[in-house]
């Protein structure tokens with residue numbers, strides 16, 4: 265009996281790991297479709313960001329209530345993993361609570377602590393469900409979440425409830441067995457539930473315990489495989505995303521070296537490299553589709569938690585414009601997943617007549633951005649929606665010459681009058697003359 | 704008062720202490736010219752040896768770059784850096800956070816390395832060093848004032864305290880808006896929005912921000928950017944509050960409070 269369980273367990277574990285590895289491999293490949301960007305400088309600062317932002321959840325604490333609730337779930341997740349490790353070892357080697365013998369009396373304290381976390385997680389998860397579905401907190405109930413994103417968010421919360429409940433019932437059944445056998449007591453929290461099992465035979469209790477054990481671990485393996493399809497992938501990607509955060513000041517826009525050189529060669533033709541037969545292929549200016557973005561933008565897209573903190577602080581969105589930085593991230597991920605499926609089916613990407621600009625993100629959305637960086641500042645996992653917006657705008661202007669008339673006039677003025685308005689460059693220091701005349 | 708250009712300094716074989724980068728708004732926009740003049744008057748009064756580029760100054764290219772026109776930005780940057788490097792400029796002060804951000808963060812990649820400082824930080828330093836002396840019981844003493852963080856000074860470059868310290872030195876009663884510092888709401892002008900109509904929405908960004916500022920009950924909205932100043936004034940006008948509530952740049956407030 266034990267042996268059969270062991271074998272089934274090992275098979276389930278193997279399948280779960282295989283599927284997970286395959287999907288994450290695809291995601292890795294998709295992210296690498298993006299353009300190169302070197303983000304390896306200053307490792308000390310990068311590790312600090314991992315500690316503060318990912319591990320320490322620094323930015324979450326700008327909004328204390330969701331931060332504390334989220335922290336319960338997060339701490340619960342990290343620490344209960346230790347218990348999962350025990351379950352995995354038990355499952356593979358057919359042992360029963362292997363850590364018990366090494367930890368002795370301390371084991372019950374540890375499990376008690378985990379049980380407290382499990383209860384806190386339950387409290388938090390239920391509060392999250394209420395915030396989403398009953399209170400309808402604005403950023404969590406916007407139309408851009410209709411359909412899968414909304415189901416996804418709720419789904420994860422339900423899975424958490426099931427997992428935590430299984431864990432508690434399992435422990436409680438074990439406690440009940442010990443009480444009946446007179447070999448000990450229940451655990452800290454689940455022990456409170458043991459009276460429920462009074463009068464239940466040890467045989468039945470064993471079955472309950474086993475069912476919950478299996479339910480819990482299979483649930484976890486299913487959860488693991490659901491992650492890469494879900495916004496909940498952030499629990500893994502938040503860490504690399506914090507590490508590879510751009511370290512430059514938020515106000516600084518990425519330089520375009522190729523255009524810098526073009527201008528330089530225009531001014532100094534003698535500096536231009538001799539036109540040999542092989543000219544490097546023209547790289548599109550700005551980004552039209554996901555492959556034109558940097559790999560970091562694509563990692564950003566997979567790391568997005570769809571929390572909407574960016575959108576809630578976006579001045580354009582607050583004043584009713586179509587732009588929503590969260591939607592920019594969701595669109596980028598959706599399009600990238602579509603490109604990924606295209607590659608799965610055709611070995612390499614086959615033109616499908618669609619692009620990130622126009623088909624997913626409209627010109628109207630892009631135009632509304634004031635480059636205020638509120639979205640970047642707000643994001644708890646270090647995502648830069650603005651970086652994608654900037655690159656798409658560059659494509660629109662430089663490749664499609666797609667600009668509102670007023671911007672064409674502005675550019676014309678800058679070119680001809682050295683100022684965005686139609687003033688004579690000779691009047692630039694008129695204020696100084698006036699001031700000198702005054703005093 | 705005499706305002707000398709870089710060319711005039713160079714002709715005399717002299718170097719100024721600092722170059723005052725005026726920016727397009729500060730040079731041409733009537734409202735912003737008042738900020739420029741106020742700042743120049745402060746510098747003159749406390750005998751900071753400063754120069755301007757005069758007619759040689761050009762747009763930094765910020766609105767071009769942010770609208771997506773990188774070519775035009777690179778052209779402007781090239782020309783400006785040629786001019787600045789030609790004069791061997793070391794230190795630049797500017798009253799525009801957009802110019803500040805481009806000069807400080809974006810020109811170094813293109814060969815323009817300068818020590819760049821925003822005018823509010825510069826004023827704070829002058830006050831701390833005792834070079835700028837303020838009237839006791841100046842005209843803003845005890846007045847209720849709210850401060851609007853511009854995006855490119857605040858989030859863009861993490862400067863939140865220097866302007867507030869100047870306001871404290873003026874003895875004002877500073878009341879913060881709910882969205883301030885890192886959470887400050889944009890005035891709506893950045894990203895070249897100043898030069899085009901807003902997209903359709905439920906309200907304008909500057910109306911939303913001005914309303915929030917008015918809500919504090921402040922008599923003066925202090926700003927650090929010529930674009931914010933214009934945007935907020937429009938927003939205040941929209942609420943027909945322009946007679947009760949003034950929008951002022953911090954330099955204007957300091958200029959009005961200088962000790963004799």
Ligand code: SF4
Pocket residue numbers: 574577578579580581587588589632633634635636637638639640649650653
């Ligand atoms: S940078 Fe653009 S998208 Fe981001 S918050 Fe500001 S206006 Fe919205």
Ligand code: SF4
Pocket residue numbers: 567568569570571572573574575589590593642643644645646647649
């Ligand atoms: S980009 Fe960041 S702030 Fe915006 S929804 Fe995604 S995780 Fe949340």
